[in-house]
Amino acid sequence: MLDAYLARDPAARSRLDVVLNSTGLKAVGWHHLCHRLWGWGLQTPARMLANIGRWFTGIEIHPEAKVGRRLFIDHGMGVVIGSTTVIGDDVSIYQGVTLGGITQVDKGKRHPTIGDRAIIGAGAKVLGPIEIGADARVGSNAVVVKEVPAGVTVVGVPAHPAGSPAAKKGFVAYGGACCDDEDPARLAAELRELKAEVAKLRAKAGKDKDKKAGG
Known part of the structure; x- marks a missing residue:
């Protein structure tokens, strides 16, 4: 987990620096505790602890949300992750991101599923029970209401594909443009x-x- 932060955050100087100063790491670690309590049926204590974590980090992750390994949240202020969200491994999320639900009272799946190694840029909104494919990128401030295929970069409001598949390139911070023609x-x-x-x-x-x- 610490190595993931060192690899994806150019401001991280050491593992100790990450442990002491990364709010994203603290939020994810706190979420694991809340998620375990939720699984034990202690839902009210889990929500209470999650609210404490939000107060300290500025990052809101519902205890029911399923988070994969090595989730990287950079800066993190204003990130909201809804209750039925599913996040794969090695996903990167930046400040102001909302993984939100559709506006209805349905108790089923309401929030997105994020594939492995996807990047969600700052301020992006991914709404509803849609799937963001593995290695996909969501550009900063994009609003996504439809599924994004694996390896595709989307930008804009509403979000639309931009450029060639992101899987052809390596990690790009903030899910930004990955191609010269962009x-x-x-x-x-x-x-x-x-x-x-x-x-x-x-x-x-x-x-x-x-x-x-x-x-």
């Missing part, structure tokens, strides 16, 4: 060129129209 600076430059080309075509069309009118 570089914001290059896309902005191309957009400026397109606008300039359109302006030239419009100007040429205006001149041709004037010539015809004069002739």
Whole structure:
């Protein structure tokens, strides 16, 4: 677990640093205790302890949620993980993420299932009993209400695929763009060129129209 934080958090200096200063590690460890109490049928004490953990870390994980191995929560403030959420192994989650339920009173599965090695970027909202496939990435501030296939990066509101499969690349913090064709600076430059080309075509069309009118 500590090695996972050292591998994915460039600010982590040592295992001792992670133990002392990582709120994500503390929240996950606290959740394991609450989840065990929940499994023993001590649901009210589990909820009470979970609320204490939220108060100390700013991270809310319902005791019923199933969390896999080596869950990495970076920064973590404002993270909310609902009761029927299932999280696989080696998942990375950033601040402000909500793994939330659909707005109904149904007691069944209401929250998402996150596949192994998925990355959920800062501020993203993943809502409903949908599945985020293994090695998928959810970009920062995306709102996901439909299933995401394995290895796919999604961005935007509502979330939509962007670029080629994420599985072809290694770990990318915040679930950001994984491909060269998604570089914001290059896309902005191309957009400026397109606008300039359109302006030239419009100007040429205006001149041709004037010539015809004069002739």
